[in-house]
Amino acid sequence: MSQRTPVVTCFLLRRHPGREGVPQDEVLLLRRSDRVGTYRRRWAGVSGYVEAPPEEQAYREIQEETGLERDDVELLRRGEHLDIPDKALDKIWSVHPFLFLVHDPSKIRTGWEHVEARWVRPARLADFDTVPGLADALARVYPLSKETA
Numbered sequence: 262m263s264q265r266t267p268v269v270t271c272f273l274l275r276r277h278p279g280r281e282g283v284p285q286d287e288v289l290l291l292r293r294s295d296r297v298g299t300y301r302r303r304w305a306g307v308s309g310y311v312e313a314p315p316e317e318q319a320y321r322e323i324q325e326e327t328g329l330e331r332d333d334v335e336l337l338r339r340g341e342h343l344d345i346p347d348k349a350l351d352k353i354w355s356v357h358p359f360l361f362l363v364h365d366p367s368k369i370r371t372g373w374e375h376v377e378a379r380w381v382r383p384a385r386l387a388d389f390d391t392v393p394g395l396a397d398a399l400a401r402v403y404p405l406s407k408e409t410a
Contacts, residue, residue: 263346267311267355269319270398273327274337275366275380285382288399289369290389291326292377299350302376304389306398315339315357323361328370334361340401345394356394360402 272288279285290304309322316339323329340358347354363369371378381389383403386396 263348263351263353265344265353265355267315267342267357268308269311269315269322269357269359270305270395271307271319271323271359271361272399272402273307273323273329273334273361273363273366273369274403275363286403287380288383288386288403289327289363289366290379290381290386290391291371291375292379293392294374294376297374300392302390303392304379305392305395308392311357315342316359319357319359319361326371326374328372329363329368333364333368335364336360337362338402340398343394343397343401345397347393354394356398358398358401 275287276284292304293300293302295301307322307326309318311318320331323334336359338360342355342357345354345356383399384405386399
């Protein structure tokens with residue numbers, strides 16, 4: 262029987278004016294280092310094991326992985342959790358997704374857990390080798406439409 266493992270996944274959003282006044286949204290993807298326990302070199306959001314209430318854990322992971330404090334971000338949406346099975350690891354990741362607006366993206370500082378950070382349009386997530394279920398988690402907090410693609 263697979264072990265159920267609760268985690269948070271936080272999508273950090275930056276919004277800037279685009280052409281003709283239509284905002285251009287981008288989410289931060291972080292490439293996991295070779296020093297993490299799972300999914301090395303894969304792209305992910307800010308994530309971590311749930312060791313506190315999920316919303317509190319989300320803020321904790323953001324601070325640990327990006328250096329941003331609670332006042333540096335604004336919670337826009339908390340999505341319904343979803344289960345992502347991984348037969349190879351014999352786990353079911355119980356993912357609690359969150360979407361946060363970043364007030365000043367220049368403050369982001371990543372540490373040992375990640376080797377690269379990249380801002381991407383949400384519709385481009387499929388172009389990256391991500392951790393399992395990342396697109397599904399994003400869809401829970403940032404539904405894609407023709408206007409946002």
